[in-house]
Amino acid sequence: MDLLAPVPRTHLFGADLHPALLDLVHLSEEVLGLGAHAVVLRAVLRRASRTSSPCRSQRTSILRRSRDDVVSPRRATFEAFLAGQQSLGPVPLFKTSRDLFECLERFGPFCEPRARLVFRQLVDAMAYLHAHNLCHNDIKDENLILSDSLHLKVIDFGSAGPANVPLHGSLGTDAYNSPESLRSNDHACPRDEDPTAPPCKYCFDPVKSEMWALGTVLYVMLNVDLPFDSAQDVLYSPHFRPYRAQVSEKAKLLLSRLLRRDPKLRWGLAEVKASGWMNATR
């Protein structure tokens, strides 16, 4: 796809993005890339804070879905992801940058100090979003852009939504989806028919679900492979894939707490921040 082609006005339509996200950022008309179902636009934080900025340049990027996708945002997100594999151009967020998936493919697993440097930034970014009552809902290696100096930016906010409203149905990609989100796909939710209905027993907390994705990102940084082979394994396998020999006990402890099937037992961001691995110096 020609990235320099003019963007049809009908594609510049962000009504399906959550209003809380639009409160947080101002969408510019600067096009960073095009996909089959999406336009990537530059967005700028509205309230620049000197003390709590995961995006030090006060900029982030956002995936804005096209008008056609509003009909079925969940499906559209998945299709945009698939389309992105082939047609989404390079996102020039840094002078030289690549996503975490490319980094791992090219350079292999990260050593723990390097993984920690990236992971701390991701935890800060998630804490920032959660403090604004937002969940990204599609945290994965391909949505994490790294500069040469390992400065992290989180991209693709097309699935972002409120952090305090239970979800039903997975939004991201299976490899990073939590067990409870995958399980909910097999059950209808009364809220699909009546948004005022109370959450059903398969509705889940998006914050805890995102912690599973965080654990998957850490596992992938240290091992390159995913912790589970398939969605079925995420749901039922008694163990995740064995660690590489070099992975430290502190990292294993953190991973085992993040990749817990029971979301009630899964660690939250506060526990992650206080963990031995996060606070290790080497």
Ligand SMILES: [Zn+2]
């Ligand atoms: Zn439900």
